[in-house]
Amino acid sequence: MKHAIAVIPGDGIGKEVTPCGVAALAAAAELHGGFQFEFTTYPWGCEYYQQTGEMMAPDGMERLADSEAIFLGAVGMPAVVPDHVSLWGLLIKIRRGFQQYINLRPAKQMRGVKSPLREPRNFDLVVVRENSEGEYSPIGGVMQSGNDEIAVQNAVFTKSGSERAMRFAFELARTRPQKSVVSATKSNGIVHSMPFWDRVFREVAASYPDIAHRQVHIDALSAFMVTRPETLDVVVASNLFGDILTDLGAAIMGSIGIAPSANINPERKFPSMFEPVHGSAPDIAGRGIANPVGQMWSAKMLLDFLGYHDVAGALLEAVEDTLEAGIVTPDLGGSARTEEVCDAVLARLRSK
Ligand code: GGG
Secondary structure (H helix, E strand, O other), rough: EEEEEEEEEEOOOHHHHHHHHHHHHHHHHHHHHHOOEEEEEEOOOHHHHHOOOOOOOOOOOHHHHHOOOOOOOOOOOOOOOOOOHHHHHHHHHHHHOOOOOOOEEEEEOOOOOOOOOOOOOOOOOOEEEEOOOOOOOHHHHHOOHHHHHHEEEEEEEOHHHHHHHHHHHHHHHHOOOEEEEEEEEEOOOOHHHHHHHHHHHHHHHHHHOOOEEEEEHHHHHHHHHHOOOOHHOEEOOHHHHHHHHHHHHHHHHHHHHHHHHEEEEOOOOEEEEEEOOOOOOOOOOOOOOOOOOHHHHHHHHHHHOOOHHHHHHHHHHHHHHHHHHHHHHHHOOOOHHHHHHHHHHHHHOOOO
16 A cells, blocks of 8 residues: 655755654554555745745645645745745645645643643643634735724634534544543634634534533633643634644643644545644754654654554654653753654664
């Protein structure tokens, strides 16, 4: 069995950590023995934009559609302004174009990583982020000028879009020990979209009587993630709330460098995309010290998506064994370089 994977290293540290993730996927395939990967790498990103005026080739989406999954590094460069040009020209273009309407972002206490929380209490949660609409909307504009200048940004919440993300969250909760879903809201401050989101949540929850559910305002939920993260299991959130909450999830794990994500098209009509939560980190790019764990954990999620749960589990175990052995990059307080962490994980994976 051969799986075609499109690789987009992108920008900054994306270029440094993606080879490590690709090596992990190849090593997992070797260990399993029953499948292979065929990787095609695309040079798209901000440098490509500087040369061509586009973030990806004109036929980029058609080329990506030929693959089963996309493995992305990071997107963004300070020289490419305004900031949204890079995200909307590549990352968000792919998410929306391929109907990757679920963004799965786990956060858990990792073996070998010291959480900044005083009592992390072995938390293990997953954020299901609605990934195709909400606050990430191209609708709006900047009007008038001078002191009268105004910006209008329309958030778009459809019933079908909200409902499918919530159903995904409830189905996921059925597979997990706590069997609970929390919905992130802000219906006391946002008067149209959030009460609507809450109503759809209540309707969906009614068809899952076996799953505990509650809605929590995003501000309180952010505090709970710090004070009692072990009480959270599956969290369903709108696009922006989910994005912010998962950076917090990464922070309570110990570093944004270790957090993974999967942009899923559940119907599998289009390729799904796997990427670390972190961005291109221009402050450390080119120094060889980027943490490859977020990219390797994203590789683990790709393996799970393809159904190879045994090697996926072995990969995450190899990562945690490595962290526990103290082979960690500076963001986790160590002095190991990207390549050292990568080699150490691969050696442990191969010995499984
Ligand atoms: N790993 C992909 C990446 O560069 N993400 C940075 C980012 O800003 N993402 C925004 C988002 O996930 O909406």
